[in-house]
Amino acid sequence: MLLSEDKVAHLSHIILNVLKQSPAIRLTGEEGRVLREIKRVIAAELAQEEKLDQTVRAKLRSYSRLIVEGSAEWEVLYRKMFEEELRKQAKP
Template sequence: MRFSEERIARLAEGIVEALSKRKDLITLTGSRERLELDIEDFFIEDGNIERQISEEAAAKIKTYSRPIQEGSSEWDMLFAKHKEEIAARRGYVLG
């Protein structure tokens, strides 16, 4: 799922806030802002990886000898199958 930059920033802020309340779980050392930026970077990179996997899956379908209509149930089934295979090959877990 793709999030806007604003949504990612709010999620990162919420995660840091929740972690800061769990003294038994984690001790925050350093800047909260730096941690929020690191979490934002993680979300952005994760989204980029999933986008690349989706693009690769779509490109694979386009190599079929018979054209398959994008958005059709056949396309959706093949897209999901190829996306899972590509993700597994990369060691990436789709959410």
């Protein structure tokens, strides 16, 4: 799922505000640096998700019979393969 720069910035500010309000966390340094790091992490996660999406879609296209995108079967297979790919990447 692609997010606009405005949405990423908005999410970053929400995360920063939650971190600042948490008694278990003490932020040191400038907030701008923290916001940039939060944005970087969000962008990296979105890029990983996009890569996984492309991998799963390619696998579904490689099936010998056509599975129509948006069908119930496609949705189930997509979700199953996506989770499987996530597990593969999480292994050390």
